[in-house]
Amino acid sequence: MTALIFLVFAAIAVICGINLVVQTHPIASALSLIGVMGSLAILYLQLGGEFIAMAQIIVYAGAVMVLFIFVIMLLNAGAETPTFQASSFVKYFGIILLFGFLVLMSFIIQATLPKTEGVTFGAFQGTAADIGRKLFTSYLLPFEVTSILILIALVGAIVLARKEV
């Protein structure tokens, strides 16, 4: 049952990812990206990382992508016209080569993976309290550095967007 849910949402993530690149209209691409993030959140849930799943939805799908969509709507970006002109030989041969590449990559990856058990569903047993504790004790320095990084981004945005007095 969990394997079925994993397959369904992994397939949705891959299809949305491909859709993101294939679509010509930017809003459709942005919505496909939201689909990818939502599917990833479900996969995190299956691994047992419920806090990360909710944080993914709140921060990524709910705030970052909303700002992306704002910008696309305000700039009135329309559908792009695809300007790629190639002969049909190139297109068909390209698809075959792409498929061969994917097969080769998956073979190499599964040959170099360690032979022990991979990730199991529900492997991560920590609660939000554990994450909080780790964040403020073992990982305090990366936490503070990340917050300064975000502060730099904020200050940069305000400086760039201010009115010239």
Add this chain to the structure above:
Amino acid sequence: MTLSEILSNFYVVSLIKVALVAFVLLTTLAYLQWIERKVIAHVQLRVGPYRVGPHGLLQPLADVVKLITKEGLIPSHVNKLFYLMAPFVAVALALTSIAVIPFGPEITIGPVKTWMQLTDLRIGILFVLAVSSIGVYGVALGGWASNNKYSLLGGLRSSAQMISYELPLALAVVAPLLLANTLSFREMVNYQGGYWLGFIPKWNLFPEIVGFIVFMIASFAETNRVPFDLPEAENELVAGFHTEYSSMNFAAFFMAEYANMVTVTCVATLLFLGGWTPPFPAPYSDAVPILVFAISGLIALYHGLNPARRMDRFTLPATAVVFLGIAAIFGLSLFVPMLNTILMALFWFCGKVLVLLFIFIWVRATLPRFRYDQLMRFAWIFLFPLGMINLLATGLIVALTTK
């Protein structure tokens, strides 16, 4: 498989609970609109819906029938996929967040032992915040897909307002979480269960009054209610982001707004007002619903004897009979412990939610609207620092008083 074995199965119990909650929620949404129209009308010294059914009680039914049978226009210039997707997303997400709201404690009906809640997540509050974050897309896409400047402006303003006020909302939510040291709704209510000095309830309202006020103001803005309803103001933006929607799509946006209101008041009740725990200890508080309904029934009966309007010769005694019947059911439940638990929990929870909804409607009838820049300034310059100060003060006190 005997009946009790079937009923003890988790999936069957969950299905029954889902059907019950969905039915009650959808009926509540329809009648919430009736309550709103009546309350606003009486505040404005008029009567409100009066003709459709006694005192307009069938008005929601008439509205639903009208909206279903109306012509569903899809204008030719809209982006069809997003135009049809937006109300669907709005309604689906608004109805989903009721899934983690507990209505009462654990109950045992015959062979079935279950909580009065659809599902309890360890991170229940984060789920509600996540769903309301994605609910912004329904409005933004609806405004953009209508291919209309007014709708686009209304949709963008509404989304900017919703994401700006999510910050003070989250900060106001975190402060009671610090006190209770948990993220799940059930344990939150259990934390607020006792009484100080024997009669003052340990609700989070009393230490966190600032947090409660910040939460209420932020939730007005999150649900696009007055005084923050510029995005759908009729005299500003020609009905804003739902200008181009008709019949069931329009009804979907309205249902989403009311469902958001219900969710946000349920969360406020659970976090700040103690959920289903009564304000004073158990043996005395059992008398309250009986007294409330009995006195209302008697008042209705008294006024029914010399009514002001001809219709009230019939409706007021009918109301009196209904209320006295409910009082009798509450009185009867004093002798059946499991029924008592269910009914008391439901009474106190729904009572608190209805009081908060009445405050929402009251504010709508009273206050004028914010201008858009005043609204954004209020969020970022006043409410967000206030929420932050509240959180820091709570954190300081918790850090100093725990070992």
